Amino acid sequence: MDRKTKDASIFKDNLQNFLFVFPALSIFCIFYIYPFYKMINLSFYDWRGIGPMHWIGLSNYQELMGDHLWWDSIGHAGYITLIALTFQNMLAFALALACDREIRMKRFYRLVFFIPPVLSEVVVGLIWNWILNPEMQNGQHIGMLNHFLFTTGFPQLVHDWLGDPRTALTTIAIVHSWKGFGWGFIMLLAGLQTIDKQLYEAAKVDGAGSWKTFMNVTMPMMLPVILVVMILTILGSMQVFVLIIAMVNEGLVNHTDVPVTRIFSAMQNTNRFGYACAEAVIFGTVLIGISFISKKLSDKARQV
């Protein structure tokens, strides 16, 4: 085949391959790239959402660098993510392990553990507000948690969970983990089910106890799944916000602020669209940075 025909056929091939991506790409360009471009553009202006726009260059970014409320909010989101990575995923893993061996009620548990993700934030907010209510009426604790602690002999633990700056964020992180573990649970369970039963048999024949089996058979086979779950957890937890509004309204002063609540506050409370866009750009950069690092770590772990 001479050069020209070869080039033509490569071109045709590439075009065909590209066509596969075309529908997704075109929708993406219209609905994401275009607003994205507008957002970056807007971050260099001072604008109230209506009326004239004033060009201020990098002024929004400069102010953002010194805005300690913003960086605190990123720290808070990081804290929630940390709790999600540990508490939520360990819970999901433990449940998946337990369900892997327990054949009887497996389908029941698979259904039940997915209920929290399905619930709307309205319901979650209402329920947890009721459980964590710190007040007393007629000498009785109204909130179920305090009531429970009181009656089971731990009156010193009775607490204003959402109203105390020291416990508010942790409480929210735990509720977030409760709502989210269902996703990790399915994925980890699915991963566990693909491990060849023969590997377990072989380990038993070798005389390995359950802990050794776990470390040498289960963990290595589960590593890829665990990493996918962790990356998705990080992305999901850093962007939490509807739950926070449902539980603490506009927040416990600034102790429960996360980046997305700051962005919305900039847009709605202080009407600073340009500033909000700058915050979004910086936040996106932070997330991309985190994903990049986790991908590098996961690649390294896979080589091990």
Place this chain on the structure above:
Amino acid sequence: MKPNRYILWGMTKSTLIHIFLLSVTLTCLFPIFWMLRCALMTNETVFVDHSVIPHQLHFGNFAIAWTKGNFAVYFLNSVIYTVCVVTGIVLISSLAAYSLSRLKFPGKNIIFYMFVAAMMIPLPGSFVALFVLMTKLHLANTRFGYILCMINVGLSMSILLFKTFFDKMPQELEDAARIDGCGKLGIWWNMAMPFARPAIAVVVIFNSLNVWNEYILATLLLGDSNLMPLQRGIMVFQGANSTDYPVLMAGLTMAAVPIIMVYLFMQKHIVKGLSSGEVLG
């Protein structure tokens, strides 16, 4: 004596595991139970009556939620949106992911990273820009416009999921299909999609949940109330100041049922597809 100790330890372990599972189950079932309980009371008694089973059961709240919230219309709309968006996403993103995973063309890595990066950069106020765009395209206040917007929302995550699966597909399967005479599209439809069944299931569940619970974009983009999705009906019970909690709970319960059914139907596929030996991740 050794055998007895092992049996005892085995039984204890089993019991502990059951206790663990059941206690978590309790925290998960509690909201459903609480919602049902509230739905069966009235606004006056819903916070006052502390008994486990309400003294007087008002089943009427469900009927009220259905009629007052104009549920029939909104329900149908939500079903249309969910089915259309999910079908669209599954097709469009699997096509894209297949190409990004197994076919070659210039710029494919950049395109993939673009999709992934989109998951990480929130767009505040993008709704407003979208609305202006939709109006210019004469797509505002149409079902088609809303469906397109919602397809975009779930695109990145779905492409990522599909690509992860397609990457793991063994080359032999693809070669076998090619020998059988399938073109690229044939390989996609006959080999890759069945292989990625768990991914399809997760994508369907994930996006159904998103579309079913979506509200803000619908309020912004749509005007006529007969185009509105289900969450709109539920909003009506949350007045600006006074909330009718029992009717709200009845509405939320009814709204949760279809999505749980979608999950039940799909989760079989996650495990079934995987247990035939292919490796996830």
Place this chain on the structure above:
Amino acid sequence: MCKLITLSSCLIFIFLAGCSKPPQPSNKIILWHWMTDRNDTFQKLAQQYQQQTGIEVTIQLFPPSDAYSQKIIAAAQANVLPDIYGILDKKSIVAEFIKAGLVADLTDAMNAEGEKWKDSLFDKALADKSFGVGNIYGVKPGIYGVPIDVTNEQMLYNKKLLSKAGIKSPPKTFDEFIKDAQMLRRVGIVPFVSGWGELWLLDCFAFNYAFNIMGPDKIFATFRGQVKYTDPDWIKVFSIFAELRDKGVLIDGIVTKGNKYAEQDFALERAAFGFDGSWCVNVFHGNQGMNPNLDFGAIPPPFISNAYPLRIEGGAGSTFVVNAGSPNKDKAIAFLKWLTAQEQQVVLARETNNLPSNKQALLGVSEVLEEFATGMDQSTHPNIWPLNEDPTVSEAFDKGIQDIIIGEKTPQQVAQDVQKVKDLQSSKGKL
């Protein structure tokens, strides 16, 4: 090949299922609002209006108010605003809407026939969307909005719980209030609840006392930057919250409490005093009310100083504006005139338990609502002040008070913090 057909038919199906023609313009008025509670009454009145005049009024509801604001801004940018709508944002944003030509000037309609329409409505309510001569926004002076109800925020008191603690009448001064709170605590009743998780409500309460302590001139001077927040009078305002905290007046978790939850608490008689708006009458006593037997009353917050009169926040509740670019402008104005006429206002007041904006429509409202109505004379509202504080400074102000309440900062520290934010914002030339 058949795969291709399946694929295309799938996409066509999506397309067809999705296609519905956008509504054709016709000879009718479109009104967008956010008030779920009043939607039914509005629809009923719209039907009545159509029977009377033959003009079809389409009433569309877009709750909640946050989503509504976004929709209005989006529609403004896309130039598809309806004939009648509301602007829920601050006065400065309203000014931008007017300057962009999106709001019709209603002064002439109001002044027609010897100011007939204008006189029928409460002055303070009209002032909400009016701009005076020499206003700082650069808007042509005039009346731009029609209030359809009035509201104000006052302190609520539960008569049963007060008598339980041996308090014979609600407190008039702040010291009496503190004493009453301590008497309530002694019999195990929580004294005070309010939705101070919502910053605007907290801001309201704080400014009631700011007016009482230093009067309007000094407040506006502070906004202009001529007086600092570290001034002793402002420290006095901040210290009020420190005292409320120290004397155990406030309910636990008040700074994360949304107004809905605070209203729940008050309805369930978990606290003796509350602080809420006149709409709470509907929440407690209305259709599906939370506690129709709740025996309560409304009083202005007890004053702390004799220097200046205490002002409560109140004025127009909900206001509608007319789209200046609408071809049906006159019809829209006529409808709003009809909506604020006595007869319709009485219907609205009766069915939704809101205070009417029409002076003649107060007959037949409930006793508690009348107590709210008498407070209108003392009321003021940020929308009728000559200027407002920068929103970033307001946020720091409100969050600072929350900090005092949870015991993390002292009034002096908060004053310095707020002043720092103020200095930062002024240096950017934002004032």
